[in-house]
Structures are given as structure tokens and as C-alpha cells.
Amino acid sequence: MAYGEKVIDHYENPRNIGAMDKSAANVGTGLVGAPACGDVMKLQIQVSADGIIEDAKFKTFGCGSAIASSSLITEWVKGKSLDEAENIKNTQIAQHLALPPVKIHCSVLAEDAIKAAIADFRGKAATVGGRAAQNVAAEAAAE
């Protein structure tokens, strides 16, 4: 199969492979896809206090295009705000990597993965943030 040059580059030199502590408060984890469908992506982001993605890591079970899509998106999201990262469209990934039609679903999966990671992070922040607010209220009540 003729893979595009960029797909081959990301496949051979994947950027940002790795894992972060998924229980950390400043880490968001997205796990999308299914083994039975032939692709699973795990994408993690580390977010700074001012809402900027400082780092991103991925692991992917899937074809070369899936690996390239996840590798590419980790590069793209670094330095972006959560809102900016959330606005990345699968079509941009597909276009950048010159994915053939049968591989478009790989880019969709990458978009889903970053959204899932952001949602995970925001869920945590809401819980942590919520807990902090409750604590303040409790302290105030005690006074």
C-alpha cells in the first residue's frame, strides 16, 4: 500500500509516545476506539494552571494512519489552550497526512481522542474545583 510520506514519517518517528499519571489532577486521558474494530487510541494531555496544554502523550493500537494521526495531534495540541485544541477537526488531520478515504476514520478517532482527554481533564477540574469551593464554604460556615 502506498502510504503518504507524512504518515510514514510519523509511523517511523512517532512523536510523544508515552504515558502520564492518569490520576494526576493536571492530566486528562482519552481512551477511544475498540480492539475489535482494529484501533484504540490513548491520548493524554498535561494542562497548566492557566489552561494551556503543556505536554501530550499517546499510545495507539492501530494501522499506520492511526498511529500517524495520534502522533500528529499530540504535536498540534501542545501550547494550545483547551478551547483551541478542542477545535481541531479531523479533516485538518486527514488533509495534513493526505489520508486516503478508507483511512479517514483514523483522523476521526484522533479528534475523538483529544476531545475525550479534554473532557476527562475538565471533569477532574470540575470535581477538584468543586471540592475546593465546598471546602471554602465549609470553612466559612465554621467561622
Place this chain on the structure above:
Amino acid sequence: MSAEAKKNIRLPIYMDYQATTPTDERVVQAMLPYFTEVFGNPHSRSHSFGWEAEAAVEDARAKVAKLIGASPKEVIFTSGATESNNLALKGVARFYKDRKDEIVTLITEHKCVLDACRHLEEEGFKVTYLPVQQNGIVDLERLREAITERTAIVSVMTVNNEIGVIQPMAEIGTICREKGAFLHTDAAQAAGKIPLDVDAMHIDLMSISGHKMYGPKGIGALYVRRKPRVRLQALINGGGQERGMRSGTLPTPLCVGFGKAAEIAGDEMGADAERIRMLSERFLDAINTRLPDVVLNGDRERRYPGNLNLSFSYVEGESLMMGMRDIAVSSGSACTSASLEPSYVLRALGVDEEMAHTSIRFGIGRPTTEAEVDYTVETVVKHVQKLRQMSPLWEMVQEGVDLKSIRWSDH
């Protein structure tokens, strides 16, 4: 592997001998004179150009017949195994349809057999698609039960193209005889590789292909038993060649090449088989020693050793193939051909879909060398290790997560 050993390998390495085999140089040499020198139409009755071509075709027919223990009169040349399979199934079913309207086959048959069956279903035939056991072999008792007095033809592949398992044809043949049904076998992957004898195996129709046995593409044969006589309705009518079962000018060079390939295969089968078995064991042992969680699909013993279909757990097959770009193999799953369905053959063995996605078929053939096998092992091990480091599934399993406990999203 030493740098020296690597230098002796011509890359890319071909390990896809089930898809097609290279044409043996001796076959090519045998064919060439029939393009430009003895170029007659073998059906021309009025001159020596035709007679010489005809003699060459008949010599080739005898060689093909000998390989499968048949009489030359029982061998019909076709354009390949796909045509042979179509002709056997559609031809027999349609000929006997007034008396018998049932067909029995396996769900692991080649696509063209299943497709022919589906067409026959549309024409009103009843087709039973039998499952196979976990090792890929049909359960003979289930087969026996499935054949009724309405069964015209049973079709079972001798050696499976995806996983290499060998069905017990002689036993199946005995059952078909008892039950009064014709037995057809797609022996494209078997002919020239394992001993075949249509009489000993009670086979009534057998499809074989030139290019799966180091012969040319575009030629195959259908064995059609004469005693007891099997009749069939032709798919291609016309000049009445091949006793009316298959019209069209016989391609002399292709017939000659096919005959030569059959002759070589017969002569060298013992030595080839022994070498291929040795290389196959060398490959499998090395992989199993160096990589955990690799599964050989299909029965370990009852197989053609030149076909090893392996599942590399937690590593998606297509990505592995992409890594091993200097080794030509085929993915057990059909993902590459625009369909995302994993192999129906592996699914039939009860292989989980996720495992089916991790499968690769390695073919070992007549030209395969020890150095090629060793190089392939190195390459496979390197890339499986790399891809497992990248695999979220591998990571989860190492962490003790049961993958079945996860609720995966659909997409």
C-alpha cells in the same frame, strides 16, 4: 544476524506464497518457444502448427493429471482456480438441479466458492455452510449429518488459503460416497505441495491453479471424474473445446507452463516439503522463543507448514506490515482492502475480532532461504516489540487490566 548474512539477502523478501508464487525459471523457459515458434492454435486441425501446439497441450494435460492421480481425459483446462470453482459448483448444481438442489460447504472456503454458493442460493439452491472446529478442521459427524439425499455437491478446500489447515479429504470423500453426493475440493493451495490422489481421496471434482504452484497465472484446471461420471453445465460455451465443458482457444504457452510446473512439483515435492517444514519450524520456534503472546491460527499439526498465520496480540496487523516493508506478507484481516472486517476465516475459528486484527500470514515457499527466515524473524521481533511499546492494550495488560472488562466505544 551478521552484516555478512544480511548482504546475501535480496530485499524485499517475498513471503506471500499463498497469494501467488513466482513463476519457476524452468517453467518460463518451457513456455517461451510456444509464444514465437510453436505458436499454432491447438484447435487448428489442418496443419502442423496446430498439431504441434495440440501435442504440447496434451503433454501438459498428462503432467497435470499425473500430479493428482487422474487420467488426462479427466482434466479440463480453465483460466484458473476461480473459474474451476465456479464451473464445478455452478456447473454441477445446475446440471443436477431437477433431482438434487442442495450444496454443503464450509464457512472457511475461499471467497469464490462462497460467492458461487450465494449465487446458487439466489437461483433456489439450499446451501449449508458448515462451521469448523477451533483448529479449523471440519467436524466429520456434522458434515455427515449435513449431507442429505438432496445434496448434489459437497465442496471442501483441501488446504486453507488463509491458515493452511488440511482437511481430512479421504474421510470426507468416503462420507460423500456413502451419501451419494459429489465431492469437490478447491486444491489450489494443496496441489504440488502435498500428495493428492483423486481416487484414494474419493474426490469427484478438484480445482487447481497454475500460479499457486510456480506456474503461470491465467491457467488452472478442473478435474472432473469420469467413473462414476460427473456431468456439468458449461459456463462458457462456444467452440466446444475441453469436451464441451469449457470453450475457448486453449492458451498453449500457459498450458505448457502449467504442465511443467506440475511436473517439477511432482518430482520435487518430497524435498520441497521437507525443506519447507524445516524452515517453518525454524521460524515458528524463533518467534515463540523471542516474543510472548503469539498465537498460531489453525491446527498445529494438520497443516501445510508453508502457511503460518500468526496473531501478534496487542499489535495491529497492518501497522506491523507497514513496519516490515521489506517483507511481503499478507494481513490476516482484510482491512487493507478498504473493508474493516477482520478475516472471516479467523472468525470462524472463534478467534476474537481483536486478535483477528493482529494476524499476519507468512508464506514459506520453494525459493525461501534460511537467511530470509532469519531476517524475517529479526524484523518481526523488532517491530512487534516497538509496536507493543506503543500499544495502549499491551500497556493495560501489563498493568493487569482485563481488556474484556473495558467498555469500548463503538465507532
Place this chain on the structure above:
Amino acid sequence: MTAAAAYLDYNATTPVKRDVADVVAEVLATGGNPSSVHRFGRLARAALDLARDEVAALAGVDPDAVVFTSGGTEANALAVASFAARGVARLLIAGVEHDSVLAAAAHAGPEVKTLPVLPSGIVDLAALDALLADVRASGGRAGVAVQLANNETGVIQPVAEIAARVHAAGGLLHCDAVQGPGRIAVNIPALGADTAALSAHKFGGPQGVGALVAPEFRVVSPVQTGGGQERGLRAGTENVAGIAGFGRAAVLAADDLAEAGRLAAMRDGLERRLQTSFPGARVYGAEADRLPNTSCIAMAGMRAETQVIALDLAGVAVSAGAACSSGKVRASHVLRAMGADEDEAGSAIRVSLGWASSQHDVDRFAAAWSELAARRAHGQASIAREGM
């Protein structure tokens, strides 16, 4: 003996051109299954794609319009079966069609009517109109088969005109164009046929490969199903080397067209000579447009089998009618359709020239045949046993 003999049976099969044989040998050595995704497969696919472009160019169609088959017979079978699958009410088959078309029609299902030809060998257009009108009146659609040029007589049909009439009546037209390439221009869109059959070994390509050309490929319904090759229209691993040779032969066919004048001049000279040495000699189809390479000549009173055997002994290879059925001796249905009686048709032989034919070959034939004629004139025609 073969090497020294004069081969004048190009309509049965032609030698493979050297250049074509080289391409075939090269692709045979390359290997690979075009359905495989790896490099070997891609090389095979590239050879296939190139050949498809080359054959498409020969036929004046898009590459999409070319469905490779195992030869002309299969292409004809596929076309006729496709018409049947499209529900044509009646098949109208010219009486001079090749056996593969006649047999395919007989087995296809719909009622078959013979489309008569005139004594010239040309389809009777008035009869065609009447038959088309009949089908139309019955509310159905006609599937018509008319060859481009006849294999026995070389008579060229007015296919474009026939196509216009068939289409005006809502019918479909198949054209067996197997004898055309390298002899006359074969532009399928210009001919107007819905489908057309080609065969490589009739113009310097290898045996075992042909194509069904269908400018609108959706008219084709597969006979042989399976792995989805040829876009599902014809399953089976492609005969890549043969197809590559077919492609090269298609390119070289243009060179042969330049030879048409030379062949026609030799053929015409031959016919004049024969008619001089045997004034009763009849040339079939002479009144019609013919392929430049073909001559069908009857020597009344001497059976064709006797002639071809004597000619073979004299080192000249020609044929008595078509080279298809397994040795069945029967009068040509083509000549019978043109109104020849059994005896006359049984005394006709076919001489067909090609690019390697020389005046020397033709002279050899003319001398041998004239000798036969002279012997016949002297009543000594008992030359060869039948079935020898």
C-alpha cells in the same frame, strides 16, 4: 517443418510478436498478485494498469471500460450473459457469428432469432429493422450481436449503422471485434456497440487473454464471481503477464494497420491468380468490405479437408473454416448463412495473412493450390485420405 512452412492462418492465431514475448517473459519473472498490497503486488498492479490503458487506447475507450478475460470466447460469453441478465426479451444473433456467440446465445435463456445476412455476408438491414420492430411490438428489448469482421470471410459489418438502428429501437448491441485489431481500426465508441470482445492472440498477443470492452461498464453482469477482481465483473487472479503482453500487442497493432495496404495487395493478387488457374474458384465476401488479410476461396468439387491436408504437405498452413471445434468436419455455418450450398461451403478454405507474411509465402500457397486445381482438372483428386 514448422519453421520452414508458410503460415497463412493468422485468423486462427498469430505468432506472438517478439516484443510482446519479451514483455510477457519479463512480467512472468516479476511475479506478484495485483491484489496484494505489498511491493510485488503493486508492481503487478502497475503492469495491469498500464496494459489496461494500452488496450483502452486501442479501443478508443476509458480504461474503466476494459474488463480483462481469458480470451474472446469468455468475453463473448460474458457479453451475452450480461444481456440476458439485463432482461432482454430476445437475442438477435447474426447467422455468421462466431461459435462462441452462437453457443452463448443458445444457453443464455431468452429466445434467439437469427439475423440473416445477404449473399455478400453483410447483415440484412431490412431484416434487422423488422426483427427489432417485432421485439419492440412485444414490449421487450432486443439484445443484438453482430461481429465487426468475420473470421472466415473477413467481411466487415456496418456496425455503426447497425448500432444506430438497435439503439433507436431501445436495444443493446454486442460486437465481437476479435478479428479487428491490427487489421482495421477498432474504435468501439465510433462503432456504437455497448459491448465488444477482443482477443490478444489474434494480433500478436498471447493466447489466454482477451477483454470485454464496455464503454458503460455497468451493462456487464459477472459470470465468474469471487475475489472481486476487475471491479467485480470478472473474478480470478489476473493473468498479469498475458495481460501485459496484450497491452503491448495493442500498442503494436497500430504498426500493423500500416501493413494493411501491403496485405490487401498480396491478397488481391492471390485471388486473381487463383481465379485464373481455376476459373471456377469462388471468393466469398468479395463484394463486401473485407479485412485486408483474409481470403475465403472455394474450389468446387474438392473438399476443404482434402485441400488443407495437401497444402500442409506442401508446407502451407491454411484452414478449412474456423479452428474451434474438436476436429468436427462440417460445412461452414458462415458460408451456409451466405447462401452457399453444403457442397460449395464444404470446398472453401481460408487464407489469412499477417505482418510476417511475405509474397514468397503467398506464392507458395498459390503454386500448391494451383497444382491441386490442375490435378483436380485432370481428375486426380484422390490425394489424401480423410482424417489424416
